[in-house]
Amino acid sequence: MTESPGLMQSAPPRLTTLVREPLVAIRDLKVYFKAGKGRIVKAVDGVTLDIFKGETLGLVGESGCGKSTLGRTILRLTEPTAGQVLYRDQDLAKLSAKQMREQRRHLQIIFQDPYASLNPRMTVGQIIGEPLDTFKLASGTEAERRVQELMETVGLSKRFVKRYPHEFSGGQRQRIGIARALAVDPDFIVADEPISALDVSIQAQIMNLLERLKREKNLTYLFISHDLRAVRHVSDRVAVMYLGKLVELTGARTIYEEPLMPYTKALISAVPVPDPEIESQRRRIVLEGDVPSPLNPPAGCRFHTRCPYAIQSCKEVEPALVEIKPDHFAACIRISPDQPDIDRVKAGEAPGLSA
């Protein structure tokens, strides 16, 4: 059987080389939206994923693949339709709103557009200090001291404490957003496209800042981005999504050097490399056509409409995420643990089906 959510639930993707405990365990998570006229968008459709303590898990995919929805749903900023989000042995998906608010002390998020997420009428000091007050972590001079400390940690001058968000550049606003997220001393941070809106020279600053904070504060990140170069750089492992499904999951280096699933191969090959010598010799897999609408995703493998390797079975069978190589999971019926290289699989064959 290839389509078996039950099986996936009992054998979640796991790093076997390092015995690590998942900090956040996502189980068969589904997030559906009503889109009017009785139509439903399956933004996240049965994702099972472990995020290990202390790792940075990169989550990549193109617009509409559900990566941001997945991130938001972990924090219950978006409500799940089904499935579980386990954190410290409790299912966040089942908590009451009040209980969930308590948990947000431990789970925080950083957004792409820090301006839209900062209250323009509050000073930087108030913005960063607000969570301290909300969670009764500090007050008075103690709170002021914490705010200053947080500003210093993220590289903002303490002099700015009384300024308003509009007085800052994009990179500085992102630092404010990070300081606010850190105020509650969280374990886990969802970074949703944290550098996409920033200038190149500022992107490096923010990536380095996030990496330093991770080391210093033992953080775990879910780093969501469409920028594969950034994801490759900051992540330990990378998960690839396509139209609501997880299609590949492995180490950051492996996913870049030996992608297994055809969509990942195309995605990686589309990334421009800042080296004219390499660029002039590269053979790109240029995909035909657009990402299909999530309102009406293709049957079978959702990638089959654009896949150069697609055969008839791909239109019929929904592939499961299978451990093709150690710690390397991919959802494609045209490969199997015995035949992981799709270019060597005979035309028309689907070794993943018989496995």
Added chain:
Amino acid sequence: MSNNNGTLLEVKNLRTYFETEDGTVKAVDGVSFALQRGETLGIVGESGSGKSVTNLSIIRLVPNPPGRIAGGEIVFAGQDLLQLTEEEVRQIRGRRISMIFQDPMTSLNPFMKISRQLMEMTRLHLGHNKAQAYEHAVKMLEMVGIPDARARVEDYPHEFSGGMRQRVMIAMALSCEPELLIADEPTTALDVTIQAQILELIKKLKQRTGTSVILITHDLGVVAGMTDHVVVMYAGKVFERAPTRELFALPGNPYTRGLLRSVPDPTAEQGKLYQIPGLPPDVAHLKPGCPFAPRCDRVAEICRQEFPPFVQLNAEHYSLCHFAAEVYRESQKESSTSL
């Protein structure tokens, strides 16, 4: 054509200023570069570097007020565009020089069918009659890879996806076979697989039509794969100018070097990324000396006092830096040890 040396466009000492409450912003201040026929020139820079204003100046679309072209020359096929009347510029814009922008929705009319928008161009500029213009519109959509072009030509812009819309935009820009295509961040809003399609398309069309291209981007990867020459801008100035390979292999400016080192290279294992400290300057309040001095890792006293010279390092390689020669030598040393 009135060219004799293969140069299609020469921008000489261009200065475009904006009057703001904050004082005069010298968005573009003394920019010079040349574009050869059939070539692609990349203009790289961060926000506020002046890269987009440079190109708005070339097609004389700087909003006035508050902006104005304060000086310089823009010699296109032997003619200084800055000396032309508005009417004469209109004859060139869209016809011989066309532009595509980051967001195609801003340049497509949402209330007009694609057919009409495409036909307007060729009826105006090429004197097509209705039937000719219609056929040409279909042909252009086919050329940019819109499936089922004959049916889609009757659609409105919102009925196309982002990538398809950018293709429509390119079809429109190329419909009069311009000599120069200016593409301002044409793929920044697109997904990476769609970006690859569009870049591939621009390359292919360029080969087919011989159009010269100016590609404005912040993405050094795109520059590496698409361009023959690169201009690096910072604070309204050209900081470095070189053939693309030379620029990447042997940068002669600390800003370029920093920028190159701050981009993650997915083909290599990297530790901490190099980071350029600080923020891009506020162009309205530039201090004397080099505008990059506050962020530069090799800043010296002279950098804060005197504006740097534009130093020639190689046949076509220039760098705006007091220490250009030293930086260039360091790059040479590094590139020989890394081989």
